[in-house]
Amino acid sequence: MGDNASLVQALKKAGQTIATCESLTAGLLAATIAEVPGASAVLRGGLITYATELKHDLAGVPAEVLEAVGPVSPECAEAMALGARRACGADWAVSLTGVAGPDPQDGHPVGEVWCGIASADGVRSTRLGAGGLLAGARDEIRRESVREAICLLVAAIEASGTKSAGESLG
Template structure:
């Protein structure tokens, strides 16, 4: 499913979209707004690159962040849920991971978690992405959009 098809599927349901990004730094929202008519679905996005912003803006529990770090499947899920609340959207997408070149919190570059939260279900997917920083970031953006398409497809 293309990004255009994803937006059409959201529009058919009358659902809106919010996006929380960490390592992707706005790539997901940029991919979405490249589609003409995206404003009919997209409410907005939050780039919470710093861990304290994940806590303060996206309502990721501080204890979870302190215990596991920002690169964690539960953090991704809380980010997706938090951006739904903050943007008053029906669907939330989230990306968190290590783009590299150095490890973060003991996690190697290429480890990414993407999440989708909808009124019907939540899902998190682990991605182990090869390549340099740009490849990991692009793969993470594509990965969260693919997960969203899978969730909407049923």
């Protein structure tokens, strides 16, 4: 449970779709979902907002959020997920923002990664990793971010039941 095939299967079972908004993973999450045969039935698309200003320009993250708390924050992760859900017309959206390394960024340590998940039920964010940090080299942090985001999504979709796509965010 928690792999990309489980995610596609859970979405198909629920009759729902997914979109992504990615910073540090630069499209790796969407590509991982797309590896599953039949993913086109559930994967709407995604935004790659690697540059901070694109989080605002493409995903609609409020400038105030970026100025006040920065791109590596739960608030930014939530706004990114909401923006991807809206832009792609998906039932679910997931975002990843953080520091893959090799150096810390704006006071945030390597391995600090936030995942946002938006659905008809609302939006939430989770700091990934044991103890709030992912360990390893840059590529390992990026891959583990994708793996953990998929696990969170599968759990959220399965817990949500079959809420209709037409319901609005709370």
